[in-house]
Amino acid sequence: MSKTKYSTDHEYVRLEGEVGMVGISIYAQEQLGDIVYVELPNVGVKLSKGDEVAVIESVKAASELYSPVSGEVIEVNEALNDDPALVNTDAQGNGWIYKVALSNISELDEMMDDAAYTDFTS
């Protein structure tokens, strides 16, 4: 089973080898409401933890997504261009936003696991 970690800003990183799949948590998408547009990063962009990497827009507001981890963007979820609501319907699956080649895997150690995140959001 893959390992998922969460930031206090409600992003998740699912670890697949050296690659982190990043999106927003199920809790976060509930808070944002109906998502109508996701501005994806460019492949090849090098991120430091905390960099603004994407923008998620609901009907009522735009919310910046700050990368919870450092590394290079190696893939973005193009399916969101046609169906941004995937972030609502399957936030931690088909609603992922980008994949990053992690440059500092120890950053994940500071993030919350499932149980800690469940506590954090309850």
Place this chain on the structure above:
Amino acid sequence: MAKPEIENLKKTVLYDLHIANGGRMVDFCGYALPIQYSSLVKEHIHTRNSSSLFDVSHMGQIFVNGADFEAKAKLLETLFPADILSLKSGEMRYSVLLNEKAGIIDDLIITRAENGNDVFIVVNGATKENDFAIMKNMLGDKLEFTLNEDLSLIALQGPKSADVLARYTSIANELIFMQSGAAVIAGINVYVSRSGYTGEDGFEISVSNDQASKLAKILSDNDEVEFAGLGARDSLRLEAGLCLYGHDMNEEIDPITASIIFAIGKQRRIDGGFVGAKAVQDIIANGVEQKRVGIIFNTRMPVREGAQLIDELGNNIGIITSGSFSPTLEKPIAFGYLPKDIAKIGNSVCAIVRGKQVFGSIVKMPFVKQNYKRSIN
């Protein structure tokens, strides 16, 4: 994403009902009101197809007393640019409160009550205290104004609203758009107006605070009716081409520039005699510099309030004052102000969002056809 601090806000009497129905409460004009319940888009679409209940009790209900109707109307016309004298019993009229420069202090609806004598004015929640002070300052020695805080206001909006209301009162089938009258719903005394802020047929129901929750429960128990929040109210009014005070209108913008000249009575534009009349006449005679227009954008990226509009050379030529994603059209829509010679239907425009150029076209408003009940079948 912290939960909004709502403890210190004013609460409408429907507060507990909002919480019980899963309303996500936010600060709106100092009131704790639901931005949405389960889904803004679902609430929006439901309003277009069925019937939604909105709590708009934050709005101000100002009553005018102290003379017969004709005397009241003549005095009110010295302040407001609407044609008030010609209102028939039960009729309502959209208007504005202007400053001397014709800047919009508020937009509002003036109603001559069904009894023929009473007059009341419904104003925006954020501006009600200021409006009330202006009315008292200008006319308080001749008329008595009361900002009635003992009343709630419930809007029932959508094409099935009349069928729902007709189960309780025949007035649902007697009024047309912008008419009003007293009624009794399940034993509760109410004052019903066929009006709203969604572009759909619907009603705004004034009811005493102590009966408002009971009324809201009775209406929402109908299968067609769902609760809808302020988020859907905003996207609905934007699709319907309706301005939001403080965003699309303010004290620096006159009604002609805002494309709401219909808020000023036709004869009154000529005769004057209201606050701001001279400025209105000058603007009509000399033309405006800018106009409010409706814009549909070509991509899915919403273009929101504050986004700059640029010309081919990259010069700033205008600004977006309201913008969102239209759930009905599934495209971004917006109101923007542009120079008069550019503000023409069919012209293309370019907005800047996060440094990127987004293209769109000026279209006729409303974006979505209004479905007002303008005649009795």
